[in-house]
Amino acid sequence: MYGVGASDQGSFSTGAIHREAFLVRIPEDISSAAAAPLMCGGITVWSALVLSGDVKPADVVGVIGIGGLGHLAIQFARAMGCTVVAFGTSKDKEEEARKLGAKYFFTTEELKEPNLPVKVNQLVITTSRLPDWDLFVPILAPRSTIYPQSVTSFEEKLNIPHMVFLVNGHRIVYATGGPILAFRQMLDFAVLHNIAPVVEKFPLTQQGIEDSLKKLESGRMRYRGVLYADGQK
Numbered sequence: 571m572y573g574v575g576a577s578d579q580g581s582f583s584t585g586a587i588h589r590e591a592f593l594v595r596i597p598e599d600i601s602s603a604a605a606a607p608l609m610c611g612g613i614t615v616w617s618a619l620v621l622s623g624d625v626k627p628a629d630v631v632g633v634i635g636i637g638g639l640g641h642l643a644i645q646f647a648r649a650m651g652c653t654v655v656a657f658g659t660s661k662d663k664e665e666e667a668r669k670l671g672a673k674y675f676f677t678t679e680e681l682k683e684p685n686l687p688v689k690v691n692q693l694v695i696t697t698s699r700l701p702d703w704d705l706f707v708p709i710l711a712p713r714s715t716i717y718p719q720s721v722t723s724f725e726e727k728l729n730i731p732h733m734v735f736l737v738n739g740h741r742i743v744y745a746t747g748g749p750i751l752a753f754r755q756m757l758d759f760a761v762l763h764n765i766a767p768v769v770e771k772f773p774l775t776q777q778g779i780e781d782s783l784k785k786l787e788s789g790r791m792r793y794r795g796v797l798y799a800d801g802q803k
Contacts, residue, residue, distance in 0.1 A: 770785070
């Protein structure tokens with residue numbers, strides 16, 4: 571797994587050599603700048619929405635977090651025929667979430683209000699930390715499926731309100747990555763439905779790498795940073 575068990579796959583290189591069997595052909599209708607985030611964030615949310623086999627058209631899919639993963643999850647779920655509900659900490663991303671395909675948008679503050687107009691039966695968590703269950707459990711329909719895709723420390727524990735989950739029949743499903751075939755299907759689906767990540771481009775130079783990481787660490791990246799070599803903009 572890159573970043574954990576391997577750090578030599580060519581991320582900051584102008585080229586790399588790999589066995590063809592482990593590579594995925596990029597469709598001509600997808601730019602390299604769009605394909606790169608799809609091969610990471612895209613396949614991550616695709617694995618939850620598709621490889622789990624649980625999400626069906628007309629489901630109500632909630633997406634917590636409108637960021638690198640969340641903005642792709644909204645697009646995929648909408649293209650699958652689902653009603654998408656986006657959740658954010660403030661209203662500043664509502665307009666963009668709706669443009670991406672969300673029908674509803676609620677802030678965490680609004681979740682404290684009773685009788686919201688919709689219940690979610692598929693919940694994708696894309697924030698950097700797990701949510702406050704007291705806020706989100708009330709908006710879950712019975713027998714909902716929850717997909718935690720937050721990247722935290724290996725030491726962090728998953729704490730859930732056990733009896734509430736038991737009585738309502740909720741499920742927690744972890745899904746990430748997938749076989750080569752899943753990458754191909756995800757890219758073909760993205761072409762068919764004109765799905766693309768929102769990216770910011772930086773030159774593949776030492777300064778470009780430093781600038782991109784600085785913007786990422788500040789939390790201002792919208793929504794994926796892409797490094798490009800000369801002639802590959």
